Amino acid sequence: MSEKQLKYLKKIMALKFVVLELGLYLNTHPCDEVALEDHQRYACKLKDLKRNYQQEYGPIISDCCYKQSPWQAECKENYYWKYTETEWPWQINY
């Protein structure tokens, strides 16, 4: 895993944690406008980041693995299990 990819992944993990934390807070404070705004802001940012990451590096979890892959030409378009082809999050070369 390249340094750039790892940095990207860490950003996603951090944002995911923030969205989770704000979600927990909002469970008991459902009308807190500032928290709601922050939650929305971070959730959108996370969504964008995840989409960009997955376009570049492949799926993070196995809920979106059907897009054709350039290294699987023998598969029909949109019928290819990409999940096992990409690096696992813990495959880090230190």
Add this chain to the structure above:
Amino acid sequence: MTEEEMEKIEFDIDYHPEYRLAQAYIPFQIYEEHYEPQEALKKGTLFPELYHPYRQEKY
């Protein structure tokens, strides 16, 4: 001890405890500031008011 006396003791324990019952109190959290995402993940909480790391102490 008669059955009647036994019952009386049980009644006393149930309804007149020697000590007060425990009462839990949790202050209502107010959202004011938060850590940056990377720092929050490192600290295990987004909220500075909930960050209480254990410190090693000598006894």
